[in-house]
Amino acid sequence: MNDNGTSDMQKAEELKAAANAAFQAHKYPKAVDLYTRAITLNGNNVVYWANRAFAHTKLEEYGSAVADATKAIEIDQKYVKGYYRRGAAYLAMGKFKEALKDFKQVARIVPKDPDAMKKLRECEKAVQKMKFEEAIASGEHDRISVAESLDYHTIEVEASYKGAKIEGETVTLDFIKSMMEEFRQQRKLHKRYGFQILLQVRKLLMALPSLVDVTVPENGQFTVCGDVHGQYYDLLNIFELNGLPSNENPYLFNGDFVDRGSFSVEVIFTLFALKCLYPEGVYLSRGNHESKSMNKIYGFEGEVKAKFNERMVDLFAEVFCCLPLAHVLNGKVFVVHGGLFSTDGVKLSDIRAIDRFSEPPDEGLMCELLWSDPFDGLGRAPSKRGVAVAFGSDVTKRFLADNNLDLIVRSHEVKEEGYQIEHDGKLITVFSAPNYCDQMGNKGAFIKFKAPEFKPDIKVFEAVPHPNVKAMAYANNLLSLFG
Template sequence: MEAKNENSDVSRAEEMKNQANEAFKGHKFSQAIDLYTQAIELNGNNAVYWANRAFAHTKLEEYGSAIQDASKAIDIDPKYSKGYYRRGAAYLAMGKFKDALKDFQQVKRISPNDPDATRKLRECEKAVKKLKFEEAISVPVSEKISVAESIDFHTIEVEPQYSGARIEGEEVTLDFVKQMLEDFKNQKTLHKRYAYQIVLQTRKILQALPSLVDISVPNGKHFTVCGDVHGQFYDLLNIFELNGLPSEENPYLFNGDFVDRGSFSVEIILTLFAFKSMCPSSIYLARGNHESKSMNKIYGFEGEVRSKLSEKFVELFAEVFCYLPLAHVINEKIFVVHGGLFSVDGVKLSDIRAIDRFCEPPEEGLMCELLWSDPQPLPGRGPSKRGVGLSFGGDVTKRFLEDNNLDLVVRSHEVKDEGYEVDHDGKLITVFSAPNYCDQMGNKGAFIRFEAPDMKPNIVTFTAVPHPDVKPMAYASNFMRMFN
């Protein structure tokens, strides 16, 4: 009887795995994870189930969970090359090249004739070599010279044959921005002189801001918060179509992750920065976890900047991203941050104001948690699915709001099927503004409009619009393109 039960569990587990594989093929990755989990509950000694679930976690950018699952697959079957392969891919996605290299070396040992494993190992070796070289020639932070200080855009000639948008004089005007948007729509590039002007003027504005910015919306006026746009320029234009261009009367906050993954990140960042330099109170910009050197190296922004602008712009954007504020408070009631809350209780708004943000994001501490954390349904705190930051429950949200006399947390950072999700008894809203994320998730996008004085969230959802045939991650590093 015992054996019969075991057999039926094993065959039911196989059935669950097959259903999970179907869900995975249909890009329903959360559903696939649930089904693989059911298979694992019925038969936890099958390395394939763990490795498959690791792959689904990778698709949702839950690299911490992917590494745990792949490690479990390896424990069950140390000769199962897919386990090392999945774990190596997750390490790569986190920028942990040395750990990834060890796993791909193991794949090669197990499958010496696999051409795919050979190719990935070669790319990984190249990445580690490059990293070692960069570490060897890097200058200590204290001795770094600002690249912005070395640029005078006035001295850059505009060739007579240039036919795109022009800034006449020192001021970025609405006419210029509209012309630039039209040019971008038609896949024309902006002259480097004007790109420098926009980025340098924005840098000056951002540099003067505190790490936590207070926003005041007068009675009768409204304010719009958008989540991640991730290089999806044509969807950004659609947001402006639906909700109007940013202006003093129609202000926006873009809550981080402007760049990477989508292949129109240069167009997005120049658009947001142009509005910021045209009218600082028309648009507020928060740093996301992708406004960082390590992410931009892997997920496409660095390659795109190099291709559309120049090497010097790579350094300039890296510098200016360090000036972006980390959080905003609207009308003393709504706390807006890219990622989430903290590993300790008792964090006050004054602690966030006091963060010295002018650096690459550290791997722990308040700044890291603001950029990387995610909510969880259970109370308390748990490890992050991403392997960075943490997961926090409704009790953590409630306590933070009470401690700071706030009503609501608005955050972004996670793709949601409907473009948004309300959690923690209505005290926390996730908003994500990149529909059909990476051209494959099928999700809606959303933005939130608040009207003063009641500041109730009015959520507007929208679907993806067509874009020119340039694939997401088109400029990403070779090894990331291999995994997509």
């Protein structure tokens, strides 16, 4: 019994009910907290563990989801929902083989459940497809890249095409404005111009170092945006609020331009075209979603295939491998998509030395730059995502001191107010996709800096309406099967 005469088990059930309500309201951090309190009172209830696993999945904390589902299975080896939850988390991580093992276990426990059998068959098909693609990829070492074999001049523009056109070789502001309006009206860019933009931006990006130094002149301004995630109409709103990018109004977009939101093609062509027009007015960092594995699961690959073709999917993958990994603004502010490292002593020169022209590896500096997260504590901890590391305020302060920097700006995590200041003011998370995935209800934000002081001025904004195409419309259908 606790102080008010209620048993711990009763109190735990009340907390579970409150957590379920928070979950239904898309308040996933609150749900995790309430399930955690229920688990503290009654750690042998498998439902609490499985429900918290599902809440972690919604927060993209797949490592934590796997750990919670595994705990539920340890308590009850025949608890079907534990295998479901763990399998779904593995799917979200792209670990199809591990997911398949869990769905096979579900089928053994409930062999006559038609829903379980349907999901098992879908997962088996996905694994077979993955094995086939791996077999093809293993023989592709000598394959000529799309970029090196494609001549966009040979692609005919039909007389019936009335959309935005690039006259000659140069991307102009008039073209970009026309293209953005066409996109706003849900009309497509001709593939010739899409390929042209991709080839031109690839050339620009390839010439950049892995760590880009940006110099903002005296009294100049600079804007940093976080994840946009295919939310094109919110990107247009940022430009309404803060002006179009230009050499006088420069922007850095800090990764995760694509996936989840269903207007990723429109976002990425807008940003890439602006980069072509203003090489020193638009800076782009790679995020963890600028990768083949993420694009295959979270919608970008499906969207490019639906709006263009497979060849363009391959060219996007090549261009994403050219994106820089981090930026330093005026020698003071370190901007990176994810975060810091599993070891101390990393210098800016180590980041400059990274050979980034590949798909992101599963470990090492490049992986950690794209995937790590801060946490409210000291030292390091396992990442909730199951990839890279969680780092504390002491790690942040040591990295800044070692490299004579003042501040870290990173993105990678949805925040209710669009931003969060942590680690005694030395680290800011900025996230620029409001009402993320059409359901989180969060605000978006961007950060403005002015030289020479370079103090962060955070601007918060709300989501704007978009056409009736839901988030994840092009995502791998396995994800929708598992909620």
